[in-house]
Amino acid sequence: MKKLILCLFSAILLPNSVLGLATTCVPNAVFWNILIPENAGTGHTTSNGYWQTTFGYNTAGYNEQTINYIRGQSACSIVAGTANSPDGAPALSMGDTGSSCWCKMTAPLVSSWIFINTYASDSACASSCADACGTAAQTSQAFRTAVYNNIW
Numbered sequence: 001m002k003k004l005i006l007c008l009f010s011a012i013l014l015p016n017s018v019l020g021l022a023t024t025c026v027p028n029a030v031f032w033n034i035l036i037p038e039n040a041g042t043g044h045t046t047s048n049g050y051w052q053t054t055f056g057y058n059t060a061g062y063n064e065q066t067i068n069y070i071r072g073q074s075a076c077s078i079v080a081g082t083a084n085s086p087d088g089a090p091a092l093s094m095g096d097t098g099s100s101c102w103c104k105m106t107a108p109l110v111s112s113w114i115f116i117n118t119y120a121s122d123s124a125c126a127s128s129c130a131d132a133c134g135t136a137a138q139t140s141q142a143f144r145t146a147v148y149n150n151i152w
Contacts, residue, residue, distance in 0.1 A: 044134030049074050049094045051103070051134035070147070071107040074133045076100060076125035081115030084136075084146040089113040099125045103133035105147040112150040114143065 044053040052071040078098035081088040092102055092113050100118045105111040116132050119125040136143035 044131075044138045046130040046134050049130050051130045051137065053134055053137035069107070070105055070137055070144070072103055072105040072111075072133060072137070072147070074129040075102050075104075075113070076119075076122065076129050077102060080118050083115060083117070084140070084142045086112040086114055086146070086150045089115070097122050097126070101125050101129035101132050103129075103136065103143075103147075105137075105151075109148075109151045111147040111152070114146045114150065116143070 044051060046052075050071070050073050052069055054069045073094055075092040075094050075096050076098045077090050077092055077096055077100050079088060079090040080100040081102070089102065089112060092104075099120065099122050101116040102113040103116055104113045116129070116136055119128060137147075
């Protein structure tokens with residue numbers, strides 16, 4: 001909604017600013033050559049709630065820039081969602097507690113939070129969520145599609 005209001009404001013008050021209007025109102029995917037990784041990644045790493053999955057090929061390019069990874073963060077919540085979907089995502093931040101694991105891509109683009117699964121306890125989620133996110137990014141085409149389809 002904020003973006004729509006900003007677009008309307010730009011179009012009315014700055015009609016000669018085509019570049020500003022285009023960069024504000026056109027979705028990010030138009031400016032990126034985004035390729036959703038179809039094959040499994042070559043590995044993933046985790047650290048303090050953050051995860052990174054690497055691929056043996058480029059996942060996205062911007063002005064010939066090579067990017068062969070996707071990176072993100074994880075958070076646990078008391079709110080569960082629908083698998084590989086942003087539906088029902090609460091306001092999340094790292095350090096939250098709960099047994100439901102949510103993942104978010106932070107590079108090369110930023111996605112909405114995507115629900116992964118629910119653990120038996122809050123402590124199980126806290127210790128396993130980042131690894132679940134990295135594993136999903138590495139092995140699940142449905143997860144990779146979900147994060148790329150829900151970029152900001």
